[in-house]
Amino acid sequence: MPQAKPHGFPNESSPTSWTNWIRHGFGVWALVDKMSGVLLGQCGLNHLPPGDEIEVLYLLERACWGQGLATEAAAAALRCGFDELSLERIVGITLAGNAASQRVLEKVGLRYEKDARFFDCDCRYYACDRPKRTASPDPAQALRRPGSETFPSLER
Numbered sequence: 001m002p003q004a005k006p007h008g009f010p011n012e013s014s015p016t017s018w019t020n021w022i023r024h025g026f027g028v029w030a031l032v033d034k035m036s037g038v039l040l041g042q043c044g045l046n047h048l049p050p051g052d053e054i055e056v057l058y059l060l061e062r063a064c065w066g067q068g069l070a071t072e073a074a075a076a077a078l079r080c081g082f083d084e085l086s087l088e089r090i091v092g093i094t095l096a097g098n099a100a101s102q103r104v105l106e107k108v109g110l111r112y113e114k115d116a117r118f119f120d121c122d123c124r125y126y127a128c129d130r131p132k133r134t135a136s137p138d139p140a141q142a143l144r145r146p147g148s149e150t151f152p153s154l155e156r
């Protein structure tokens with residue numbers, strides 16, 4: 001599993017997830033099939049260079065594409081970022097032509113904000129602010145953001 005290029009960008013060289021774990025206490029997790037123990041990919045939260053923003057990122061083995069796994073994993077990472085780490089904002093970047101990754105970000109509630117350059121590549125930049133908590137006792141309601149669906153359930 002390529003660790004040095006978590007976005008799969010050709011010129012990418014970002015701090016590794018290990019650096020992020022050591023400095024900040026969070027990073028990228030392995031995605032493992034519960035039944036077989038096989039490594040399927042990686043997903044998590046990382047600092048997006050050169051600024052201080054936190055991004056959600058994911059990478060799956062090709063054989064696993066198209067099963068909703070990136071969406072499920074990204075949704076779990078967002079829940080962790082907002083609920084456990086109390087982040088105020090999570091962003092996501094994709095190569096301009098990576099429609100599948102853009103769809104994943106949209107499905108978990110990030111919105112397209114702008115075109116931008118990262119790692120010397122033309123990218124699309126998405127973002128999601130911390131969901132507003134309400135007095136509702138229903139946790140699903142509390143996670144719902146205007147104009148978006150709730151985060152998908154992890155139950156399968």
Ligand SMILES: CC(C)(COP(=O)(O)OP(=O)(O)OC[C@H]1O[C@@H](n2cnc3c(N)ncnc32)[C@H](O)[C@@H]1OP(=O)(O)O)[C@@H](O)C(=O)NCCC(=O)NCCS
Pocket residue numbers: 006007008058059060061064065066067068069070071072093094095098099100101103104
């Ligand atoms: C991008 C990636 C993570 C998606 O993983 P995945 O598990 O197949 O994603 P999901 O199944 O959760 O969702 C993919 C969505 O994109 C859609 N999609 C797939 N290919 C598409 C395409 N060429 N154009 C438009 N939509 C596309 C799927 O239909 C699905 O949307 P839907 O549920 O509305 O039908 C996977 O392809 C991957 O690892 N790619 C290489 C690394 C990478 O690009 N990482 C992201 C870096 S920003």
